[in-house]
Amino acid sequence: MACVCQSYLSLLNSFVEGEKPSEVKYKRHEPLTPYLYLDVPGVIDDFYLNIIHWNTQHELLVALTDVLYIWNSESGEANEIYKCSNDIELNTYISSVLFMDDTTVIFGDVFGVIRVIDLMTQRLIMERQMHTDRINSLAKNCCTLATGSRDNTVQLFDTRCEDIVCSELVYHKGEVCGIDFNGSGTYIGTGANDNSVILSDLRMIKPFLSYYHNAAVKAIKFDPINDNIIATGGGSSDRTIKLMNINNNQLINEIKTHSQVTGIVWCDEELMVTHGYPFNTITFYDTQHWNKTGEFDGHDGRILSIAMNNHGIAATIGSDEMIRVWKVCNSNEAILK
Template sequence: MAHFNFENMLNEVTKMDAPIQSGPMMRWQKKAAEAGQNHQNAWEENTWKRYSEQGTEFIPNRATTDMDLGHYAIMHDKEEEDSPSKAQYKQHLHDALNKGQNPQDAKVLSFKDKAPKAKEGHINNLKVLYSSGRVSSGPKATTTRQIPQQPDRILDAPELVDDYYLNLLDWSVNNHLAVALGGAVYLWNASSGTISQLCEMTSTDDYISGVSWIKEGNIIAIGTNSGNIQLWDAGQQKLVRTMTGHAARVASMSWNTYILSSGSRTGVIRHDDVRVADHAVAHLNNHSQEVCGLSWSPDGKLLASGGNDNVLNIWDTSLGDDSTPLHTFTHHQAAVKALAWCPWQPQLLASGGGTADRNIRIWNSATGTCLSATDTNSQVCSILWSKEYKELISGHGYSQNQLTIWKYPAMTKVADLTGHTARVLCLTMSPDGSTVASAAADETIRLWKCFAVDKTKSKSGPKPTKDTSSSLSLMNRGIR
């Protein structure tokens, strides 16, 4: 039994959160025993005294204490019936009943319910035991940036055709913004702010269904309702040539150096070599309805086409009438008009669906897989990738008619740019990548400076544009 007693004594010694049962009496206990007091009561009195010295007793909160009511509650037996405190207590009782307060809940003293909160920035050292953060080797990178919520400029666009399938806005490498208004094309010089009319349809029944600038130079392709494509030299404001062959309107076009790809309402995609007289070099037939979206990849190796048949096709550079798509995707549940290739990863393609779909999908064209799908809750009309940030911007219709900036690859919403009162139809980006222009059915064009260039990075001057005289001579060669 001796070893059990030793173990009990050892537990009592090592157990520091309880009084030791055996051992010499404390000094205050000896004095209490000599005075004939109970040990427990003396311990409680000593404990209260010790806690009081440490300042942990309850302190009355004078801000919420009713001193008059407390005085009456203590002294009412000694007060006369008509004393001032009696009348004052009645008034307090009346006020309490009117406010819905129970008079029985009134207290002589009022105390705070909870301990005061720690000051802002207070760090609990105990949490260090459960944290595993990495030590920063330098200043923390900025994760947010200021995005203006108001447009930098608003331009009037009267008679802008409210048609989801048309592409009526494009920005040239020479900083000229082209917009089709009804049967005419207007140019806005973003550098000087001047506006000029480039051309106008001769027939009142004909209208412009698409515009597309060449990658380098002043040549602009204009698709019409009759199925013709006109090539204009914007610098000289001169019609260079007219290419025929489509049986219906041409709403989508995209350049790949001297090859112009165009899609018509019949679902046919045509490749035209603008250097030669016999311009039609290939026809692609894999859409059953209107081709409303066309986009060549930045490296010029792949062509993405979207149609009103809810089909997205990716084509390679092999030209021929019997060509088949490299990939065919049927994931979208509505027309696929919004198409954009990633500028820093040419194999990445973003596509957006119409009202019945509302999804933005990211595709890997090398493997033919869908990397992500994001429900935007509204019609997607256009998509653009930022050249400065790993973000993309989309234009939408009902119900907010907004532009939305998304963070890639998480596809989390960065900001909504609102202001249009009708659905956004087209988006285009300035040559420096800092400004996005949006054309909407409210007949306005709004310029949003949402991708401003970071000033801390090294600045490089604008790339010199190529001389268009050689391209013009090539285009005129062989024309009869």
């Protein structure tokens, strides 16, 4: 396991020196280039983890092995907000992170424990054993938190009552590494190392649709405009994006890519996809005809996670121990989720 070599995130370069992100404009046929590079020693090269997330205040949550940071993209400042009580024998690390809101952070660890930190008071306000193994994925809709684990289960948790678990979804036969709610909060989609995608209706806590890739499914995102459309991507042995209409159980499109799919976000009228082995690229597809509109170099190692904020700024973190920050959507308030 890699160890954290520094107690901060180091700003290496500003690609568009002197310009604010909101001023960066481009057309998709032009090269997509990051305007900031961050050196992040301590990144765990693990496909299944989800270790970055934005809030609405231009702050990025980053987990580097056993340390949790918040980096402010406007000021450039990075602050350590939590460090696990580590033991060489235990090999503790943070495996998933999420902003519950702009001032509350939740994260899961390798032992199946979730912790919640109030950023206003800088205090740990909750610590709870949720799973019997590491927590790879976190998602929230309204007051419902979903946690996905290597114990193959998804727990649904009411954030208003810390002692209440709404229900447990025990449908996968492999490590759960991708979770997303649709916009209305009626459906939850989960992807796992058993190569399956399972859609469940939260009104009945019951699965109603499942389909398969040929590898683990970590990349999973509902269309923020159409609640019934979901995009999923498979790992190294699959390299495929599937667009599914869950209202009529119809496959809209199946896109063959050339690399492991590690992340998907919807932005304006495009789908942004990040890749791992072998090319580590970022690709874009238009959401009308599903044609590829661009393919750009991403990282020197595989891209592990992507996060997009509501201003159209994307952050990607790679096994090259770099975070790259990109201006992806031209609109001030991007249509994304």
